[in-house]
């Protein structure tokens with residue numbers, strides 16, 4: 001190793017929700033932890049997410065209410081506790097966009113939704129909404145379906161990233177891989193930053209899709225990663241009422257998922273996901289936009305969005321590799337093969353960030369990795385501070 005050594009408890013690489021949440025939780029527990037981000041905090045999936053903190057009902061509707069469902073269904077309450085300042089991570093100051101998330105039936109599909117809702121898994125988790133309480137876009141005499149309220153909430157992701165980063169300002173650093181390098185010394189990993197070598201008790205990789213290269217840089221093959229691509233649609237318009245909901249169609253997964261945001265000038269943007277996005281990963285953007293316009297015209301024909309501008313966004317969901325390439329059900333934390341002090345982690349959903357941080361803590365304790373070093377990161381003070389990622393609705397429209 002060259003130059004000076006800085007011994008800390010945990011070095012985290014990657015400042016999306018996984019890294020930021022875990023940094024907050026571990027430092028609150030007394031660990032000396034530092035996070036290193038190579039672009040902007042919250043880049044890629046986190047800033048591209050719809051901000052839904054969901055209890056897994058959309059998966060229950062799809063009939064995949066697996067053995068880890070309890071973890072997911074507990075998450076909205078865990079987040080609410082953190083938002084109120086009483087959880088393991090302090091989310092006071094994070095903007096909640098909606099306390100409600102709706103489930104609504106598309107044309108002619110109420111019977112199917114009725115049978116799904118009769119499922120024993122859903123009892124107690126879903127509440128029928130009376131027409132006077134329908135969200136504004138469904139308040140039309142021409143709407144023939146039914147609306148249900150889920151126990152989910154929607155958070156404003158830029159304010160989530162800002163809050164988590166600003167609480168740990170002194171522990172968040174930019175990293176330039178032109179000058180930095182992961183080092184492997186026998187069975188242990190360290191981080192070379194020019195003149196300083198950071199020697200952590202534990203190296204934690206939370207770089208989303210970037211984990212694959214970092215794992216390879218340490219000469220490892222496991223844990224392996226999978227990418228599940230999708231292409232979201234954004235429409236900026238003049239319709240002022242917000243809308244958060246899944247439209248259920250003929251398939252078990254949501255046909256369309258809508259969340260509402262505002263660009264930096266306050267103009268409303270609907271962010272469209274669901275089958276529309278997952279079926280369209282490789283579709284030509286112009287064709288996808290035409291399809292999205294048709295979807296809205298079929299599902300909400302009475303709605304007048306005013307002059308609208310459209311864009312699409314292709315993103316990969318990065319996750320631990322599954323035997324079937326399907327969606328994993330829990331946050332994942334796993335040791336790198338052959339390195340004693342390195343793990344890689346993927347939350348698999350924004351919602352599961354608390355589960356990921358708990359699992360990291362559990363594994364640290366199992367390895368007897370306790371807070372050992374003073375939380376003095378002054379030796380890293382010369383490193384740059386990374387900016388916050390800009391929401392896609394502020395970069396994709398002219």
Ligand SMILES: Cc1cc2nc3c(=O)[nH]c(=O)nc-3n(C[C@H](O)[C@H](O)[C@H](O)COP(=O)(O)OP(=O)(O)OC[C@H]3O[C@@H](n4cnc5c(N)ncnc54)[C@H](O)[C@@H]3O)c2cc1C
Nearest residue numbers: 014016017018038045046049050051052208210349350351
């Ligand atoms: C379109 C879309 C919508 C979604 N909506 C929801 C939702 O509503 N609710 C929900 O629960 N989940 C949702 N998800 C899933 C959720 O967004 C992700 O599971 C979660 O954000 C992953 O967080 P992460 O921190 O692991 O990765 P990322 O958010 O991708 O963050 C990785 C970070 O690591 C940094 N990085 C990468 N490589 C390096 C490197 N070599 N060195 C240093 N830093 C590096 C990146 O710049 C980035 O800041 C959605 C996902 C997508 C794609």
